[in-house]
């Protein structure tokens with residue numbers, strides 16, 4: 031066990047963990063930030079996507095020992111207490127069905143738009159291929175990304 | 183599946199006048215209320231509550247609380263059923279709070295399965311809302327000393343013809359004192375006055391979902407709860423010879439390890455599979471502890487089960503006469519006399535549900551002998567019974583709280599994982615959050631049955647279809663609980679096989695024995711998956727053999743408009759638990775969706791090389807669906823640029839969610855056709871995560887899905903499952919158009 035200080039959503043958090051503990055479980059089980067979801071534990075489904083220094087990462091395979099000095103953003107911190115344009119677009123397009131995958135989808139979409147404000151269909155496929163939605167909301171995810179691109 | 187015995191209300195003639203400004207109209211009323219009526223009898227005694235039935239209450243502050251008593255797994259039902267009440271109640275949706283019901287028989291049926299929530303509760307919930315509305319009107323009439331006929335409830339207020347009004351909050355206490363009026367006095371709304379039903383409303387949890395606040399089963403946080411995971415025998419149900427937990431116990435955070443007994447096979451739907459339970463401070467410690475276990479397993483009753491061989495055996499059996507479940511004319515003679523006979527075998531593998539949220543449950547068994555559950559379950563009442571039974575405590579001592587479900591597709595109707603949590607909590611002596619990893623989910627599911635089918639269709643010299651032989655063999659759901667359940671039951675065969683609607687003189691539908699060798703359960707649209715695939719692909723081949731357009735072929739085969747009298751053709755015909763008189767099998771409604779899809783999809787248009795469009799239609803769960811799928815095949819890679827659905831589900835209660843169910847149903851179907859497959863070797867499932875159990879991702883799913891909802895005044899029927907069956911053969915037929923390859927096995931392998 032060691033002690034770590036993490037910067038999450040612009041706040042510092044102190045946690046005790048073994049160095050191999052994935053960020054996903056740190057967020058969910060130690061800090062109660064349950065907006066980030068577990069879906070596979072192996073970087074195969076994208077439900078656990080967060081941003082580490084602005085880049086989309088699968089928190090289920092990012093271990094805590096590499097996170098000192100990094101800035102982590104989760105779905106809870108995305109809009110700074112306002113809705114982020116991507117969240118707005120998501121609502122306008124009524125994207126979610128069960129909703130379980132949507133934190134991860136939104137985090138991936140935000141990262142995409144930050145690096146590519148006007149993504150083509152191929153860009154969207156490439157950026158979102160790692161996020162499974164078993165409910166099949168893909169048509170609307172694509173539409174919402176395009177809408178968010180216009181909103182922001 | 184239990185009989186649905188609720189009475190059905192017949193809506194009157196629907197007025198087609200549409201108030202297109204309804205959304206903004208509601209908004210204006212809201213403004214008007216807050217500006218001009220601020221202090222005028224909107225609210226009353228804040229402690230008063232008017233609760234005319236179990237589904238709703240209105241407080242003196244004017245807040246309306248509606249009970250969502252069925253489980254939300256993505257269909258929008260948690261919104262749609264309360265909307266029905268809110269509409270009849272003339273409540274302002276922005277002042278409505280939803281409360282999720284615990285599992286309790288007082289709410290009526292809570293088994294959220296079989297696409298029947300709206301069908302079963304539409305009449306009842308309208309009546310519940312209308313009753314409360316009348317009581318509020320009566321309370322206002324009493325206050326004013328006028329006749330109730332002069333009072334009208336509208337948007338959270340009751341208005342008198344003179345212009346006076348009271349808010350619902352003000353009236354709550356007064357309405358609560360009134361007797362519930364007799365049913366004969368209740369007047370349901372004229373459908374033209376609907377404010378929410380048939381209109382667009384976003385789901386109640388939308389903002390919570392996009393901000394990460396929505397509470398799923400995985401997100402339950404109970405103080406001091408420990409996390410448990412279980413290592414189960416890869417041969418589901420088999421026991422343990424010995425185990426060593428020393429290394430596991432030394433993993434930091436692991437608190438306790440113990441053995442949960444294995445049930446053997448068949449074990450039913452609610453008994454845990456047993457195994458070694460690892461209880462730890464958090465999920466990661468539990469998972470690592472579990473990895474450190476060393477276990478010697480027993481071999482189970484199904485150690486010789488190899489799914490590839492088994493489907494071969496079933497397919498062999500389809501070549502023999504089976505037990506006949508539907509028979510008309512003389513099939514042998516007709517086939518012998520046919521000038522053309524088309525023969526085809528079809529196979530599908532096991533599938534796994536793989537909802538994005540794996541099974542999980544939190545249980546707190548307390549010293550006082552009570553047990554509280556928080557879990558994402560489709561059937562909270564069954565969960566309640568199963569937990570009480572497993573703990574051997576009185577049902578009154580169990581409370582089942584239902585969270586949001588992160589998908590389910592039938593998996594979370596079985597309460598086995600909740601029973602695990604309850605037993606682990608008792609054993610540990612504190613609250614337990616039980617987690618299924620994705621590996622657990624894919625390896626220990628209640629799988630969709632693998633299935634082999636054989637079909638032979640005979641055409642005579644006049645190009646008329648005269649013979650239809652269909653054999654379908656699969657291990658039935660019952661086999662998971664009953665060693666004698668070796669053969670598909672009528673209800674399973676009535677999903678797409680025995681309810682074959684074509685007007686053909688000589689018919690034989692047969693099945694045969696295939697004992698279950700693994701847990702079998704129901705997956706979104708159940709046996710319709712098997713049968714719609716085979717029938718829909720066969721019909722396409724029949725069209726080709728008859729040299730007819732596939733749509734014209736199907737319309738021709740349906741024969742004259744009629745309600746098909748399946749009751750006289752099939753012993754114990756199963757019409758999704760509804761009497762066929764109430765929900766007939768109407769060829770006219772079926773033709774209507776077919777014609778609609780034909781028209782909307784641009785059927786018959788020229789397509790470039792490598793593209794194809796396929797068609798299929800299927801009635802399931804009493805809903806009529808036709809589907810046209812366009813594909814583009816490029817060096818074996820399949821893309822689905824466009825899907826058109828036409829659906830007749832009666833009154834379209836929440837059209838926006840109907841559309842989303844069809845969009846999602848197409849993606850779900852794409853997984854089944856293109857990539858998903860569970861194989862079993864020596865009794866153990868081979869796949870274990872999304873790298874080998876493949877499901878559709880954004881690039882595989884249809885690029886566009888258009889849903890054409892038939893404007894209908896018929897009784898509403900479900901939409902969760904009906905999109906899947908016709909999509910499967912429509913996609914296969916499209917692939918045939920694009921590549922010339924007939925698809926007879928799922929998932930497809932292109933040559």
Ligand code: FES
Nearest residue numbers: 069070071076090
């Ligand atoms: S849980 Fe991390 S990618 Fe699936």
Ligand code: FES
Nearest residue numbers: 128129131163165
């Ligand atoms: S909305 Fe259910 S998994 Fe995506």
